[in-house]
Amino acid sequence: MATTPEAVRPAGETDYMPLHGVDHVELWVGNAAQASYYFRHAFGFREMAFSGLETGLRDRTSRVLQQGDIRLVLTGTLHSGTDIARHHALHGDGVKVIALSVPDVDRAYHEATKRGAPGVSEPRTIEDDHGSVRLADVATYGETIHRFVDRSDYGDAFLPGFELIAVDSSSTDHVHDIDHIVGNVELGAMNHWVSYYENVFGMTEMIHFTDEAISTEYSALMSKVVTGGNGRVKFPINEPAEGKRKSQIDEYLEFYEGPGAQHIALTTHDIVRTVAELRQRGIRFLQTPESYYEEVPGRVGDISESLEDLQRLGILVDRDDEGYLLQIFTAPLGDRPTIFFELIERHGARGFGEGNFKALFEAIEREQAKRGNL
Numbered sequence: 067m068a069t070t071p072e073a074v075r076p077a078g079e080t081d082y083m084p085l086h087g088v089d090h091v092e093l094w095v096g097n098a099a100q101a102s103y104y105f106r107h108a109f110g111f112r113e114m115a116f117s118g119l120e121t122g123l124r125d126r127t128s129r130v131l132q133q134g135d136i137r138l139v140l141t142g143t144l145h146s147g148t149d150i151a152r153h154h155a156l157h158g159d160g161v162k163v164i165a166l167s168v169p170d171v172d173r174a175y176h177e178a179t180k181r182g183a184p185g186v187s188e189p190r191t192i193e194d195d196h197g198s199v200r201l202a203d204v205a206t207y208g209e210t211i212h213r214f215v216d217r218s219d220y221g222d223a224f225l226p227g228f229e230l231i232a233v234d235s236s237s238t239d240h241v242h243d244i245d246h247i248v249g250n251v252e253l254g255a256m257n258h259w260v261s262y263y264e265n266v267f268g269m270t271e272m273i274h275f276t277d278e279a280i281s282t283e284y285s286a287l288m289s290k291v292v293t294g295g296n297g298r299v300k301f302p303i304n305e306p307a308e309g310k311r312k313s314q315i316d317e318y319l320e321f322y323e324g325p326g327a328q329h330i331a332l333t334t335h336d337i338v339r340t341v342a343e344l345r346q347r348g349i350r351f352l353q354t355p356e357s358y359y360e361e362v363p364g365r366v367g368d369i370s371e372s373l374e375d376l377q378r379l380g381i382l383v384d385r386d387d388e389g390y391l392l393q394i395f396t397a398p399l400g401d402r403p404t405i406f407f408e409l410i411e412r413h414g415a416r417g418f419g420e421g422n423f424k425a426l427f428e429a430i431e432r433e434q435a436k437r438g439n440l
């Protein structure tokens with residue numbers, strides 16, 4: 067592992083691609099109504115806006131879910147001949163749009179396409195009685211796109227064309243923010259996409275992991291993390307590395323049928339309580355071997371949480387120079403072994419749990435073996 071301090075911009079140099087953070091993540095799914103039920107009842111999201119037949123759309127329906135500052139959009143199609151139907155037939159449920167909040171959509175689109183990002187949709191304005199939102203789209207890995215969003219002239223909760231739903235805000239939030247979104251790309255493509263984020267979005271590489279650091283006997287991967295927007299946006303990019311058997315990245319690429327978003331990491335302020343609650347609701351998490359916890363005190367030192375709680379719930383813990391972090395990974399969210407969530411609670415640490423990688427990959431491989439894919 068190698069870490070580099072976040073690049074300090076020289077005085078006078080302007081940031082050509084200021085990013086406020088991730089505005090929302092849109093998943094294209096087979097059944098948005100049922101997916102919404104699952105994300106609400108399993109993970110505690112609340113549905114806050116809707117579009118579909120009732121709002122004048124004929125080909126699709128979208129449900130907007132919110133928890134803390136996290137907005138997920140679930141979109142399903144109403145006809146067989148749409149791009150969503152084709153996308154879903156190929157990839158299954160997955161992330162289509164990683165939307166980035168920017169102060170100036172036209173400038174972001176112009177700078178990105180000038181620097182080599184393929185344009186998907188030129189800047190456009192959508193409006194209703196509550197004001198207007200400016201949007202533009204560029205392509206990234208696989209069929210995933212980045213959508214630039216400027217909602218500063220808009221007074222309603224999501225986007226024009228959506229009908230608001232009265233939200234019951236009495237329940238407590240379990241998760242608050244998107245910490246990072248990981249992309250899986252083909253063997254040999256990681257450096258291309260790292261350069262893409264550096265050149266197009268002005269991001270900097272903050273950490274990289276070699277296959278030696280994060281390999282097991284059977285599978286390996288390489289990972290580099292790019293960050294932008296003063297650390298508000300973090301995109302790790304994984305590629306498979308040669309192992310004795312198929313790596314978890316290869317499995318993802320096979321079943322997603324191409325590169326795509328592997329996991330979305332959500333921050334929690336009380337991972338012990340959150341995981342206990344989510345387990346009660348039937349969420350499945352990756353299993354952590356018992357022996358993992360024997361080494362934790364020596365590897366991690368003092369932490370505020372009880373090791374007993376962590377072990378009972380399968381929560382992983384890691385430490386770097388700046389503090390420690392707690393994390394856990396769900397099983398895949400859908401039928402295909404592709405997208406999943408990570409829950410993460412940071413206590414100063416800025417890493418991604420690299421000390422956990424080996425224990426974690428052994429856990430992942432046990433699941434993979436059960437599916438006959440190792």
Ligand code: FE2
Nearest residue numbers: 248331408418
């Ligand atoms: Fe992660």
